[in-house]
Amino acid sequence: MRVTTEIKVIAGFSLGFLLMVGLGVATFRTTKGLLDENQKVTHTFEVIVSLDNVIASMTDAQTGQRGYVITGDERFLEPYNAALPRLSDGIERVRQLTVDNPNQQKQISELQRRVKRNLAVINEVIALRRRGDAEAAAEVVKSGRGKLGMDAIRQLIREMKDEEDRLLSARTEKAKTSARRVVVAFFALTVAVFLLLSFSYLLVRRDVARRKMRESALREMSLTDELTGLHNRRGFLTLAAQQVRIARRTKMGLLLVFADMDGLKLINDEYGHEEGSRAIVTAGKLLRKAFRESDVIARLGGDEFAVLVVGSDDVDGEFFTSRLREITNLHNERADAPFVISMSVGVVRLSDVLSIEEAMSKADELMYEDKRRRRAEQSFPPRISLKGEC
Structure with a gap:
């Protein structure tokens, strides 16, 4: 059976279409993987920022306490009062962000206990100062219990951030790999489309050239004397x-x-x-x-x-x-x-x-x-x- 140009073009485009669909699916999956990894990277940054906010809020609470102990002026407790809800919200935010990480969930529970203990020391100092016992409040501060508690909080948050940095490094590398795959897939898709169009163009051009040659030969045969090669x-x-x-x-x-x-x-x-x-x-x-x-x-x-x-x-x-x-x-x-x-x-x-x-x-x-x-x-x-x- 003689295969016409139309059938060849349809077959070529069908094959190319299937190839592009396959590459398109691969590109979609690769792109989705890239987006997922980028989302995980963003998620890790959010955890790190939230941990920094916890330590910043704890520092504000301690700063407010010291100002109040020194002056006895309630206005110096404003950083402390503002830090309390931020601490609660910050710890809860970290808990939500790391719900898929059992190790970090354990660390958050420990962080919550340490923050609670350190706030208890701060509240004790503030209570003593409010009763007018500035000397007793100063003694509690000098005892270093608040500093030790703060150091323990910083150490725990540092460990949690190290864990997030490790995850960030791994996720960033995966994101880079996914990005490279997206580029490769897109390049492959582009090359496939180019080859398909080139193949179709060459196929049509070849068939058109053959048709013209046949038409020319037929025309030549119809206008030429077979015996002498002269015109008929x-x-x-x-x-x-x-x-x-x-x-x-x-x-x-x-x-x-x-x-x-x-x-x-x-x-x-x-x-x-x-x-x-x-x-x-x-x-x-x-x-x-x-x-x-x-x-x-x-x-x-x-x-x-x-x-x-x-x-x-x-x-x-x-x-x-x-x-x-x-x-x-x-x-x-x-x-x-x-x-x-x-x-x-x-x-x-x-x-x-x-x-x-x-x-x-x-x-x-x-x-x-x-x-x-x-x-x-x-x-x-x-x-x-x-x-x-x-």
Whole structure:
């Protein structure tokens, strides 16, 4: 079964579509993985920031306590009062963010206990100062219990941040890997699309070129005489019509030369049709030598030939007739054949007639006049007899 261009293109696009779907799915999954890893990285940063907020709030509470102990002014407790809800919210925020990490959940519980113990020391100092026992409050501060509690909180938060830094490093590396995969997948998808389009273009171009070649070959076959390689009647009429239109626009002269082989029937009868065909081919070659490449030379059928001489303003028909006979005579002198080539010729200038068909009819008449005249004058070459021919 012959596969048409349409089927090839559809098959190519279908294959390419499936390939792009596969690559698209891979790209989607890779991109989703990248987004997930980026989200995890962002999540880790949020945990670290929340831990920093806890330690900052604890520091504010301690700062407020010290200011109040020194001055006894309640205004210095504002940082302490503001820090209490932030501490509660901050610890709860860290708990929510690390709900998928059992180790961090244990650490948060311990952090909550240490914060509670340290706040108890701070509250004790504040209570003593409010009762007016500044000396006792100062002694509690000097005891270092608050500092030890704060150091323990910092140490625990440092450990928790180290855990988050480790996760951050791993997640960042995964994000980079996912990003590289996205780039590779996107590049592969781009290359696949490019190759698909290139393949489809080349496929269509090749088929179009083949079709043009077939059409050209068919057109050439329809316009070319198979035996001589000259134009056939159809080809001659087609090209002659074009040249006539051009000549009328440019005022260029055209000559129509009709040539008919003399004695072809005798050659066929005496030497066979194979030799007759060889004689026809030889006549075609002689016409090619006698005329120019720009002229339209054709075998109209049988032993009849026609030539449309393009741009013939400066010469007349006699010039080409004489040239053809000189070339033919030279060939006959040199040829090693049992017969000679001879042609009768009729020439018409197209400006004297209305159409190419009329010119062909007129040239045909003149050609037969030439044949009759030469027969009467017995001017045919030796070994040619036209008895019974016209």
